[in-house]
Amino acid sequence: MSRLADKIQDVFNEPGCATNQVKSEKQRKKGCSKPLQPGGAAGGCAFDGAKIALQPIVDVAHLVHGPIACEGSSWDNRGVKSSGSKLYRTGFTTDMSENDVVFGGEKRLFRSIREIIAKYDPPAVFVYQTCVPAMMGDDIVAVCKVAAEKFGKPCIPIIAPGFVGPKNLGNKLAGEAMLDYVIGTQEPEVTTPYDINIIGEYNVAGELWQVKPPLDELGIRILSCLSGDARYHEVAQSHRARAAMMVCSTAMINVARKMEERYGIPYFEGSFYGISDTSESLRQIARLLIARGADPELMDRVEALIAREEAKAWAAIKAYTPRLEGKKVLLITGGVKSWSVVLALQEAGLTIVGTSVKKSTKEDKERLKEMSPDVHLIDDLRPREMYKMLKEAQADIMLSGGRSQFVALKARMPWMDINQERSYAYCGYVGIVEMVRQIDKALSNPIWDQVRSAPPWEEVTWEARADAANAADAAQSAAAAMPAARVA
Template identity: 75%
Template sequence: MASLNEKVQDVFNEPACDKNQAKGEKERKKGCTKQLTPGAAAGGCAFDGAKIALQPITDVAHLVHGPIACEGNGWDNRGAKSSDSKLYRTGFTTDISELDVIYGGEKRLYKSIREVLEKYNPPAVFVYQTCVTALIGDDIEAVCKAATTKFGKPIIPINAPGFVGAKNLGNKLAGEALLEYVIGTEEPELTTPYDINIIGEYNLAGELWQIKPLLDELGIRILACISGDAKYKEVAYSHRAKAAMMVCSKAMINVARKMEERYNIPFFEGSFYGITDTSESLRQISKLLVQQGAAEDLLSRTEKLIFREETRAWEGINRYRAKLQGKKVLLITGGVKSWSVVSALQEGGMEIVGTSVKKSTDEDKDKIKELMGEDAHMFDDMRPRDMYAMLKECRADIMLSGGRSQFVALKVKMPWLDINQERHHAYAGYVGMVELVKQIEQALYHPVWAQVRKPAPWETEVSEVSEAKAA
């Protein structure tokens, strides 16, 4: 069994990642996340990343082996939706005590697994390693192995303690665990030439369900979505798919690439954000399936569907276009995801006045330039203070970002829209893009802005006095 360190090196050496391959030998070893600066760092840890990637598997018990912080401080806080089991929203943790730290927590973990199986009877248990239990040397792989033998159910170790790196590394280590212990362990009842996997889609706010009707109409079956709204067995037999789509940029590229190597499942990287991107992804899926032996008419049926849906989506967006024309948008996201949103916003007539490129490479930046023009404002690491200034001076009309920076916008009384993990609205596919544009329009023209921006009457009337005082 490969040590955690070897595994980390392995995911850093990703042949399917063009960015990774462009790096030198030494640089590659450092991995794809920048070294963190103490006192000036943000973002989740590897454990957080692993949990984000796997928790959407709905019928599995997700058991966190560590002190209360890792589960207690943040459970049931993500918007991944389920069409069936709700077990994934139950918080399981060994909540280790001081004595466990001294004597080791393996026994408590083993007993916990037994309790979970007895009480909740899930098809599998995922056991997450954390910093403290890794540091004291709890061997979760050994415990899981013993428990699997004893209880006759798959108990899967997810070895991604927080201190090995950032969220993005955790995503990949989670993928490794699926490859090592889950994928290929079961067989589907039947297969069709129209079976695909969608890798790296978490069904946040139910976005998968904005796409599924389109695929259903084309007769394409999602054999497994890894991991949004997935069941354990679906992931376990996902190796029988004919083709795969990898979404959410590079988060699970190792899963897609290794499934291609091991099971000959060709994949492409696509996105369901934006009209053009959605169409392109549907085309790619059909092309790959036909290439793998599906009937040729799939291609023309796909084109027909794309034509119909695009027309409808454009009609939907055009209703807002007049009011959105020329509006300036500040886009702060995790990086690569920006592209797909950029083109979508441009479709709505808006202008992107700036975007964050914290996680993007030079090549990504070229692509953004291509989309936004040479004078695109790209910010490497935009501090909240700079966002604040930019909005306060009205260089942007609205900010789209993740939940943590929303108050930067709200405190300057500027519109803001959540486009990150915790968002409540689904923005995928054709309907999603119309929804996004509608939400932007609603945010920009909300009556609240005029009211809250108006100063108190006593402030305007005595302003000269107070200014004189201040001076």
């Protein structure tokens, strides 16, 4: 366990993280997440985070060492897509019984690895540690080592049991496992000066494939994505890339930075959400590749592509402006993930009336105020208040994750999913247009008038009640003002 504790300290100590750089030594040790509040916590555990980060590696057998709770209710429940093997969608678990709890689960784990290799022959088995065996002291590193030697197959221990922390920590610990056991263990057959890694992109709903065509057109090869639609060998060979783009900054910054340290692969933090961010990311990729020996004419081709695609995308979005002009959006995400999404929404005529800033930095908040002076910055929006806000129609549509979906729908408000369970892809130049199209589709659906209508036999609707209450208030204040007027 001390090994894990060191690992966690190491991850907390991330020098690549801007927030971390300004912290004191003591603050840094405490880590990046607030302590969880019993009875008031929401969100996944470290194991969940590790699984989210690695499961998109599609040809690997992902084996969860623990009781049925950890895999039984969560397997095959994410919308990440594969262009080949479907093995990542198979749920493997040691499903520890009472017997294993008494006598230890290592033997069952070893036999499970053997069964998986015999039946499914994957290029590697990833073994995820969970709370129960961690507490019992099952040494999955040792089991993986023995199994790898015995079966001649990489068996990779992913040590992120749920109780060590939240999802975000699990993302990073998963990245550490890749650094320790996978990256750099194989050599690619060929390399080109145009090879890149994309780190922290999971190919939710096929989003990676929205940005692949422009990269293909530019002759830029994704040597490895960590981990969307990835193959084991691609991750193992990723140390030969010339440059890297880090997509989801909080998730795997440790991987990007350590790959720069170990293999000299420069990285930048970018996003494929929104038009300007997509363009900026393409320029950055080109810049880094050129700095490492790619032909500088690449930049001209990038600029030409950007000019063409931006014009197309803006034109497509502009077409929605007459329909979306003045519509108010409540944007609830973990933090403002992408400024260019806000830009694109504004271009389409939408106004951001409120956004959650729980995970945003001070600069984020200031920038947001600048862009949209009337915006409500919401720190900890409880469902009840969200419901009230929507019901009082301070917004026309809510964009959020699935968790708050029913708050919006029950208030009879249009809602659109922008989190990881979403079924539409919103990346790159085509994705942002798709997002605007989906917003339009949600807003213009004819059900809204119908679902808000009161049944014919109902005498008082909630709108009428609200109007009446407002009228009563107004009448009361008018009455209060009246005597004064008379005296005058």
